[in-house]
Amino acid sequence: MNFPSKLIEDAVTEISRLPGIGKKTALRLALHLLKQNEAVTEALALALSRMREEVKYCNTCHNISDQEECSICLSHRRDRSIICVVEDIRDVLAIENTNQYSGLFHVLGGVISPIQGIGPDDLKIESLTRRVEEGEVKEVILALSATMEGDTTSFYLSKRLKESGVKVSTIARGIPVGGELEFTDEVTLGRSILTRINYSQE
Amino acid sequence: MNFPSKLIEDAVTEISRLPGIGKKTALRLALHLLKQNEAVTEALALALSRMREEVKYCNTCHNISDQEECSICLSHRRDRSIICVVEDIRDVLAIENTNQYSGLFHVLGGVISPIQGIGPDDLKIESLTRRVEEGEVKEVILALSATMEGDTTSFYLSKRLKESGVKVSTIARGIPVGGELEFTDEVTLGRSILTRINYSQE
Structure with missing residues (x-):
């Protein structure tokens, strides 16, 4: 594609680096942002760079967090x-x-x-x-x-x-809830029989 | 969704404002950016805000441009x-x-x-x-x-x-090149007969 503007071309190039987004979608997104108020793009750009720069990982469980420890690890309600x-x-x-x-x-x-x-x-x-x-x-x-x-x-x-x-x-592997037996693949069905749950023990 | 980090939540909210991108895709994109080098996110954020702030529209044809007149309007090769x-x-x-x-x-x-x-x-x-x-x-x-x-x-x-x-x-409306007659909808086919091109005149 021959872009009439270097600015658009740069934006499309950077957006299309994201997984699952090609040049055409990237152009559509860029043109959408151009049609919107300037604040929309500013908020997006700021949220992205802030996230990348400031996000922390919990020292204990490596979950994403805003502090040194994540809210789950800090909670007193968790087992x-x-x-x-x-x-x-x-x-x-x-x-x-x-x-x-x-x-x-x-x-x-x-x-x-x-x-x-x-x-x-x-x-x-x-x-x-x-x-x-x-x-x-x-x-x-x-x-x-x-x-x-x-x-x-x-x-x-x-x-x-x-x-x-x-x-x-x-975690149990088996037939998904709502799934029909005849459409389940053999491996899953076979495993679900081998790892069957004993009703009387439950 | 309950995000463990406000920074991620903000980024997901802003990304999911884009057309055709829902919360799940937005989260996937945000996590992808977190896995990449910091420069990738910086380049994306910068390209977006520069595009939005600096892009101009051609005074003559309203095409996107980096200057007051677009490259097509300025070109001496155009009819x-x-x-x-x-x-x-x-x-x-x-x-x-x-x-x-x-x-x-x-x-x-x-x-x-x-x-x-x-x-x-x-x-x-x-x-x-x-x-x-x-x-x-x-x-x-x-x-x-x-x-x-x-x-x-x-x-x-x-x-x-x-x-x-x-x-x-x-511009002509008709059967797309490579399109088969029997699969063309009636309106298009009807129009393409009415607006047929005279071979002898061409």
């Missing part, structure tokens, strides 16, 4: 004996939205992926074992994606945490 | 006897990319749309008639969308320009 291990902050938000969990979190910052060159040392695993060794924790819930990388990471973590004697669990 | 009227800057880019047009442009800034409260006075129509009255122009090509609003605007413009005696044409 400090359970840690839920997740891949990134979006998972924290997703689990918080369920209103089904009141323990603490630990954000790994990714999963083990040899293809992408991410090994255990690139993740916040050391600080997790340290938290577990401090003694207050009774259970670690592994809430990682049901992918090969997620399962590899879960397996690695469960081995690393074995010595500490803490209970290690993983 | 100054033809003006192509378009809705916005994206249409200028689209027509320029065809390499089939060497005249000048006139950007209306929208089309007449009573539903959205856009009347003729909200568009750059006055300056178009002024350009035509200056006498150098021999033909005005209306290149507006084939929608009801576009057609209304074309009809209005053709009436307004009638007195000036200039030739007014509109």
